Amino acid sequence: MERALIILKPDAVQRGLIGPILTRIEQRGLKLQGLKLMQVDEALARRHYAEHEGKGFFGSLVDYITSAPVVVAVVGGKTGTVEMVRAMVGATNPAKAAPGTIRGDFGVEIGRNLIHASDSPESGERETAIFFQPAELITDWPRVSDPWIYE
Template sequence: MQRTLVLVKPDGVQRGLVGLILARLERRGLKLVALKMMQISRELAGRHYAEHQSKPFYDGLIAFITSGPVVAMIWEGREAVAVVRSVMGSTDPLTAAPGTIRGDLALDLGMNLIHGSDSPARAQTEMALFFSSAEIHDYERTADRWIRE
């Protein structure tokens, strides 16, 4: 099974959308294996968004992600990275499909509610930034046999 990092960004926390976002991911058959609310430091934000450092929106991105608490999660399932990205929708809420988290709930490109790893390799790096191995739980759900072959 594949794992991926998901962050409910400060706008999602402030708007009270955490439960709805979790429910959408669970309904797709993904399994939550790690969860915590945290305040991202500037140092952690810089490491997380290092590939954007030379881009003009970098400072605003760092200011936003550190502006309030986030909910960090690890989800597990078959093709978890692709499934999460499909459920999230396009980065720009104006082009995100109806039925996706961003298409239904996000209001602005800069405040688009949710982050999900964009590749399995990136997921490994991001999960290690936000969680220790002791914080990730391996367990069997009773419904798993009805979700997976």
């Protein structure tokens, strides 16, 4: 089992795209373990994006993610879930993201790319622990559709 943290960034929330983006996750058959609306503060933004500290875009990235509320979600499932979510999200730069991906269908610029998704199972665990208390997550709940999605 593995999980990915997803952040619907401020532009996705402001543009009314929470529903359309989460719909894609649900329609795929992926399963939520946690979901909430929140305001990211500077300390949290810097911690989440620590790997990018020192890069030219770091300041604007922190400004962007802290500029308005976001929706954070944890998606859990079998091995391969993180890779599946990344494929649905598409290339970092929406201008180069394939049609059919979230960034390729909804965005045009790298600084407004709508969504974050963990890039590995290890990142998924690290980022989930940053954004959610254990009590906020439901890690193993039976879903009536599970047998129709997982063989």
